Structure formats: structure tokens, C-alpha cells
Amino acid sequence: MHDSRLWAIDTPNTSYVVAVDEHDRLRGLHWGPKLSPEQALALLDLPASPFRPVVGREPRFDLGAGSAFQYGHNGLQVRFSDGTRDLELVFAEAIEGDGDLTFVFTDRHYPLEVRTRYRSHPGSDVIERTLALRNTGIEPIEVVRADSATWVVPGLDTPRLSQLHGEWGAETQLTRTTIPYGETVIGSRRGITSHQANPWVAIDDGEATETSGPVWSTALAWSGTWRITVEKGPTGSVVVSAGFGHDPIAIRLGGGETLETPIAAGLHTTGGFASAASAWHDYALAHVLPHPDEVRPVLYNSWEATEFDFTAEDQMRLADRAAAMGCELFVMDDGWFGARVNDRAGLGDWTPNPERFPDGLGPLIKHVHGCGMRFGIWVEPEMVNPDSDLYRAHPDWVYHQPHRRRTEARQQLVLNLARPDVADYLHARLDELLSENAIDFVKWDMNRPFTEAGWPDSDDPDRLWFDHTRNLYAILDRLRADHPNLRIESCSSGGGRVDFGILRRTDQVWTSDNTDAVDRIAIQDGFAQVYPARVMGAWVTDSPNPLTRREVPLDFRFHVAMAGVLAVGGDLRIWSDEDQARGAELVADYKRIREAVQLGRRHPLRAGAVTGVQYDRGDRTVVLVWRRARSFGYPDPLLKLHGLDPDARYRDERTGRVHHGAILAAHGLDAGLDPADYASAMIELTRLP
Numbered sequence: 164m165h166d167s168r169l170w171a172i173d174t175p176n177t178s179y180v181v182a183v184d185e186h187d188r189l190r191g192l193h194w195g196p197k198l199s200p201e202q203a204l205a206l207l208d209l210p211a212s213p214f215r216p217v218v219g220r221e222p223r224f225d226l227g228a229g230s231a232f233q234y235g236h237n238g239l240q241v242r243f244s245d246g247t248r249d250l251e252l253v254f255a256e257a258i259e260g261d262g263d264l265t266f267v268f269t270d271r272h273y274p275l276e277v278r279t280r281y282r283s284h285p286g287s288d289v290i291e292r293t294l295a296l297r298n299t300g301i302e303p304i305e306v307v308r309a310d311s312a313t314w315v316v317p318g319l320d321t322p323r324l325s326q327l328h329g330e331w332g333a334e335t336q337l338t339r340t341t342i343p344y345g346e347t348v349i350g351s352r353r354g355i356t357s358h359q360a361n362p363w364v365a366i367d368d369g370e371a372t373e374t375s376g377p378v379w380s381t382a383l384a385w386s387g388t389w390r391i392t393v394e395k396g397p398t399g400s401v402v403v404s405a406g407f408g409h410d411p412i413a414i415r416l417g418g419g420e421t422l423e424t425p426i427a428a429g430l431h432t433t434g435g436f437a438s439a440a441s442a443w444h445d446y447a448l449a450h451v452l453p454h455p456d457e458v459r460p461v462l463y464n465s466w467e468a469t470e471f472d473f474t475a476e477d478q479m480r481l482a483d484r485a486a487a488m489g490c491e492l493f494v495m496d497d498g499w500f501g502a503r504v505n506d507r508a509g510l511g512d513w514t515p516n517p518e519r520f521p522d523g524l525g526p527l528i529k530h531v532h533g534c535g536m537r538f539g540i541w542v543e544p545e546m547v548n549p550d551s552d553l554y555r556a557h558p559d560w561v562y563h564q565p566h567r568r569r570t571e572a573r574q575q576l577v578l579n580l581a582r583p584d585v586a587d588y589l590h591a592r593l594d595e596l597l598s599e600n601a602i603d604f605v606k607w608d609m610n611r612p613f614t615e616a617g618w619p620d621s622d623d624p625d626r627l628w629f630d631h632t633r634n635l636y637a638i639l640d641r642l643r644a645d646h647p648n649l650r651i652e653s654c655s656s657g658g659g660r661v662d663f664g665i666l667r668r669t670d671q672v673w674t675s676d677n678t679d680a681v682d683r684i685a686i687q688d689g690f691a692q693v694y695p696a697r698v699m700g701a702w703v704t705d706s707p708n709p710l711t712r713r714e715v716p717l718d719f720r721f722h723v724a725m726a727g728v729l730a731v732g733g734d735l736r737i738w739s740d741e742d743q744a745r746g747a748e749l750v751a752d753y754k755r756i757r758e759a760v761q762l763g764r765r766h767p768l769r770a771g772a773v774t775g776v777q778y779d780r781g782d783r784t785v786v787l788v789w790r791r792a793r794s795f796g797y798p799d800p801l802l803k804l805h806g807l808d809p810d811a812r813y814r815d816e817r818t819g820r821v822h823h824g825a826i827l828a829a830h831g832l833d834a835g836l837d838p839a840d841y842a843s844a845m846i847e848l849t850r851l852p
């Protein structure tokens with residue numbers, strides 16, 4: 164196809180076809196079902212061929228910069244040192260590698276090289292796109308915007324957008340809306356991925372369901388500021404651009420420098436939203452997570468039990484009870500270091516608080532290990548309390564602007580991690596902490612967004628928005644390499660830093676500070692549109708819930724948390740013996756099903772007021788089901804299961820009853836829920852040989 168300057172990026176079930184037109188513009192011609200080479204070539208004959216650009220008629224370019232008549236959003240914008248803004252790119256070559264296709268363009272006049280790289284992986288329909296800009300001259304070039312990808316979605320009747328929005332305590336809320344004409348922009352200007360929006364969107368024709376219809380989705384692997392632009396043109400066509408950075412910051416590309424963008428991943432699927440989600444989960448497990456085959460241990464976290472008010476003995480008592488319940492990893496949360504006995508002081512001083520740990524962390528770690536659990540610890544390295552030794556020594560190490568106040572949030576300021584000396588210092592402190600103590604797990608928190616994000620000593624201060632995240636990644640990568648047994652949880656006041664960038668170097672995430680089981684059902688459902696259960700931390704905490712004051716029975720709390728990486732986060736010192744014993748049974752139940760949950764295929768379930776999830780792995784099917792309240796005393800409807808073999812039979816391990824796959828799919832399963840409010844169940848089905 165090269166004579167025609169047409170290329171197809173093929174995945175097992177899809178093709179993404181691009182062409183370089185006679186004006187050297189890269190155009191997206193097809194993103195959908197797999198095409199043969201002959202079929203792909205036939206795209207050039209289509210009447211609406213993008214090879215006949217008409218002024219003002221929505222020309223669509225795969226590489227943001229298109230023609231002078233492009234009035235829509237532009238994913239690639241630079242400003243040369245003489246003030247010239249428009250790009251005129253000349254196609255140089257296409258380089259094909261193993262699952263890799265790179266297009267090289269150079270500017271017609273200015274010393275700028277642009278490489279767009281597509282990458283696919285065996286067994287996955289996800290296509291990764293990145294952009295690399297190289298300044299081949301001497302004068303700096305200002306990069307105003309460099310989106311990693313601009314995906315061209317085929318024409319749809321009523322295109323609809325699915326997105327994840329939220330806030331602290333209410334992350335990953337799923338909404339689907341008809342796309343308006345013009346540009347819809349979601350993103351973060353906070354320096355972190357954010358609670359308010361997650362870098363993922365899905366587009367469908369307005370008619371997809373959980374189980375049917377084509378879906379086009381994209382996710383950006385970046386944990387700093389970002390934007391995704393969904394633009395619907397006058398005739399209804401849709402393009403989606405995803406990239407790092409935000410308006411109005413720009414990055415300076417010095418002579419000889421290269422700017423690499425993060426990965427924007429695109430995915431076309433058929434089979435509805437559940438199939439799209441499941442393809443993202445498979446991609447995360449196979450190509451993103453560092454230890455995809457490991458199932459995550461049952462964790463205990465001390466935060467909700469003690470907050471800042473504890474001694475080493477309190478932690479040991481909690482550890483004893485957590486171990487008795489079957490927990491496998493004990494995580495001591497905030498409050499163990501420096502003068503950190505409340506949130507007003509000590510952040511930045513990563514040495515054990517001398518009153519709480521007069522002999523260091525050793526005795527507690529020994530105790531936890533002696534209980535047969537791994538030991539984890541909370542840190543928030545990117546932060547500092549003004550009342551800390553670190554801030555007193557280096558007040559210039561935080562983001563700040565001259566003559567401007569330093570706005571505190573939770574009495575803390577953000578360290579300028581973009582500074583190489585700050586990044587080196589933090590790496591050294593953490594490396595020391597991990598080298599001197601037998602720490603198996605780190606919960607890496609980040610509790611406030613940037614404000615007054617300045618860097619007075621720098622001649623290119625906007626860089627901080629990019630270099631903060633890059634240096635964060637570099638520290639995590641280095642720590643992982645030097646401490647190979649270390650596992651890391653990404654946290655940002657709950658789920659403020661969940662994305663495929665951070666997941667490449669962490670093992671799980673803290674989904675939300677909201678541990679109310681009822682609210683969690685919605686949060687977890689949104690989370691599962693993109694990210695697998697294998698990374699979704701879910702604690703069982705006290706009732707009434709500390710945040711919402713809702714009272715929910717223990718089984719319901721456990722069954723909801725069992726849909727992710729089960730953990731316990733309640734104050735076990737006050738749990739009744741009965742709850743402790745039931746908790747231990749439920750933890751044991753979870754250990755039987757966790758491989759299916761964490762590594763299996765997920766199907767969301769709904770029947771009236773009953774909702775749940777089904778996870779399939781090998782011959783095992785696990786169903787977790789919840790119902791808050793019945794109405795009018797009506798019996799619960801049967802729950803139709805998905806993806807089962809209609810000709811196979813499945814044994815319900817609770818009752819020993821054998822069901823036909825065809826009946827479970829067409830009519831459903833009786834979950835046998837208690838008629839009372841807050842009923843829940845875990846059902847294990849085994850496919851019979």
C-alpha cells in the first residue's frame with residue numbers, strides 16, 4: 164500500500180488506516196473493523212474521501228496540524244522564535260518496526276522534526292500513539308500544544324460521549340451525553356490527573372448498550388495536567404484529541420531537544436460498553452501493569468481506625484486483629500514521622516516520630532512480619548508542611564510566585580519536584596527509608612493540587628507542569644528497580660491520580676476516600692470502564708460510615724469491596740467478636756475468588772433494584788450481587804448472566820444445584836437474596852466438564 168502512501172495499523176479485530184495526502188497531511192481514514200489490504204485501499208475511492216479537502220468542509224487530520232483552513236481545534240501548535248505559528252510539514256518517511264509504525268515529518272522551513280508513532284501489541288485491539296518533536300536547530304521553539312493523538316471517529320448518527328467525572332469522595336462517576344456541536348473539553352489543570360475528570364472517553368452512536376454496539380474509546384497515560392477535546396463538526400463527524408498540558412501553558416523546546424508526549428491509547432470494540440471495558444482491562448494487565456500476574460494481597464490500612472492519634476502499640480494491636488482476620492499486608496498510614504501528630508506539621512521530615520517510635524520502625528515491622536503479614540507505609544513525598552524542618556531549610560523548594568501568597572491546602576504546600584535538586588533529595592530520602600527498613604509496600608499519597616505554580620529561578624517555568632510528573636515517574640521507576648520486591652499504591656486524596664501513566668509504575672490505586680459501600684457501587688462501576696479490578700483498592704470500614712454516616716451490614720460492605728482488591732480499613736479494636744469472626748470468613752471467601760475477580764473478565768449485572776458484577780476466569784464464574792431495598796414486597800428478579808457457554812452446565816457451589824448455561828443467560832440466576840434491605844451475596848459457579 165506504500166505507493167499510495169496508505170498504511171493500516173492492524174490489531175486482532177480492528178484496523179486503523181491512515182494516509183499521507185498529496186499535501187503531505189496525515190489523515191485518519193478508518194478506525195473500525197479489520198480490513199484486508201485491498202479493502203483498505205478502497206477507502207481512497209470513497210466519495211467523501213478526505214483526499215479532496217474542501218475549504219471549510221471539516222478536513223480531518225490525524226496529526227493535529229492540517230491546512231490553513233483548519234478552524235477546529237488543533238492538536239499540534241508551535242511558535243517559532245521569529246513569531247511564526249503555522250506548521251507546514253513535509254512527509255519524510257514511514258518507519259515500520261515490529262508492531263510499530265512511525266511517520267517522520269519535517270517543517271518546510273523551520274528546524275522542527277515531528278514523529279508520530281503508532282504501536283500495537285499482540286492480542287490487544289488497543290493502539291498506542293505518541294508524538295515526538297525535535298528541535299533540530301538552535302533557537303528555542305515554543306510548543307503551545309502537542310496532543311499525543313487525534314483520533315478520527317467514523318460518521319455516526321447521534322454520537323454520544325461517555326466520560327468519568329467527580330470530585331473528592333465521589334470519583335469516577337459515569338455519564339453518557341449526546342455530543343454537542345463544537346468542542347467539548349475535559350481535563351485537569353491541577354497538576355494531577357484529578358478527581359474531577361479521568362483521562363478517558365468513549366464515543367458510541369447513541370445506541371450502544373452494555374452488551375451491544377460499537378464503541379470508540381481513548382485513554383491518556385499521564386498523571387499531570389491534561390485535556391481531551393471531543394469535537395463534533397457541522398456534519399456530525401467527531402474527532403477526539405488527547406494530550407498533556409493545559410491552556411495557556413507552553414513548553415520551550417531548546418535547540419537539539421526532543422519533547423516526547425505520553426501515550427494516548429485508542430480502542431475500537433464491538434459488543435457494547437462491557438466489551439470495551441474488558442478490552443481495557445486486558446490491555447492494562449498485559450501491557451501496563453508491572454506485575455500483572457500477581458494477585459494483590461488482602462490489605463489492612465490503619466487510617467480510618469486511628470487517623471493521627473496512635474502509638475506503636477496501637478498499630479501492633481491493629482496488626483494482631485488484622486492478621487487474625489486473614490489480612491496479608493498491614494499498612495500504617497499517615498502520622499508516623501517527624502512532628503506529624505496532626506495535619507499541621509511534619510510533612511517533609513521522613514524520619515520516625517521519636518515519641519511514637521523511640522526505637523525506630525524496626526519493632527513494629529518485626530511485629531507485623533511476625534504476624535505473617537507484609538508491612539506497608541504511607542508517604543506523601545511531593546508535599547511539605549510549612550511547619551517542618553524541610554521547609555525551614557528550603558523555603559524556595561515549593562512552587563511559588565514572587566510577590567504572591569503561598570496558598571495552603573490542608574496546611575501544606577507542593578514541593579517543586581520539577582527541580583532536579585528536589586527530585587534527587589526526595590529520591591535519596593525514600594531510598595534511605597526503604598533501605599534501612601524492611602518495607603514491602605508504599606502508599607504514595609498526594610493530597611493537594613498546585614496553586615501559584617511558579618518557579619522564579621527558572622527561565623522556562625511552565626516546564627514544571629511536565630517535569631513534575633516526569634520526575635515523579637523517574638523516582639518511582641528508580642525505587643522499583645533498586646527495591647524489586649517493593650509494591651506501590653497510588654493515592655491522591657483517594658482517586659485523584661488514577662491513569663495508565665501511574666499504573667505503569669504502581670501496583671494498585673486507592674479508589675476513593677469514600678468507603679461507603681452504597682456510594683462505592685457507582686464509583687467502582689465508573690472505575691471499571693477503564694481500569695481492572697486488579698488495581699481497585701476497596702476497604703471495608705466501620706458502620707455507620709465515617710463520611711456518610713450510613714449504616715450498612717458487614718456482609719454488604721464486604722461483598723461490595725470484594726469486587727476489587729479487598730482490604731479492611733475499619734477500627735478493628737472496636738469490632739465485636741462476632742464481626743471479627745464473620746470478617747475472617749468473608750476474607751477467606753474472597754481468597755477463593757480473588758483470582759477470578761482480579762484477573763478475570765468482568766460483566767456488569769443489573770435486574771431491577773439488584774445490581775452486581777460477574778467475573779469469569781477459566782471454569783470459574785463469580786457473581787457478587789447487591790440490593791439496597793425492595794419495593795412493594797416484590798420478589799427480586801432473576802439475574803441474567805453473560806458470556807457463559809449455553810451448552811455447558813454450571814454448579815452453584817453454595818447450593819450444589821446445577822444450572823444450564825442457556826437458562827442462566829436467557830432467564831437468569833436466583834441470587835437468593837435476603838428479603839430485608841441491604842441484601843448481598845457472593846455466588847461461585849463452576850463449569851462442569
Ligand code: DGJ
Binds near residue numbers: 496497608655675
Ligand atoms: C488521603 C488518603 O486518601 C487517605 O487514605 C489517607 O491516607 C490520608 N490522605 C492521610 O493523610
